[in-house]
Amino acid sequence: MKSIDLLYEDLQNAPSLLSVGDEVRFMLGLMALEPDDIARNSEVFFKILDQLEDSHTTGWGHTSEDPEAVKIFERFASFLEGLAAHIPAQQEWLNSAAGNFRLR
Numbered sequence: 001m002k003s004i005d006l007l008y009e010d011l012q013n014a015p016s017l018l019s020v021g022d023e024v025r026f027m028l029g030l031m032a033l034e035p036d037d038i039a040r041n042s043e044v045f046f047k048i049l050d051q052l053e054d055s056h057t058t059g060w061g062h063t064s065e066d067p068e069a070v071k072i073f074e075r076f077a078s079f080l081e082g083l084a085a086h087i088p089a090q091q092e093w094l095n096s097a098a099g100n101f102r103l104r
Contacts, residue, residue: 020069023069049093073101077097081094
């Protein structure tokens with residue numbers, strides 16, 4: 001499991017428009033972190049989320065038809081909604097981002 005700082009560093013070295021596979025990789029990395037660790041490092045987390053959300057909505061992620069990727073996008077959306085209990089001040093952003101990762 002990578003730390004949130006290593007995930008952020010990896011994301012900084014990645015293209016701004018990620019492939020679906022790269023989006024999935026970063027989402028899985030974030031979901032592997034403990035919610036309390038994310039809350040303690042929320043500034044870095046929201047930088048990662050912002051980049052992921054931008055890539056997802058302007059890149060290929062939002063049009064993915066890969067059933068496995070779609071499942072992970074849905075899990076990530078639920079994960080974001082669950083983080084609101086740990087970062088209540090950012091509940092609105094988390095819920096908005098969750099909606100962007102769902103492919104409905």
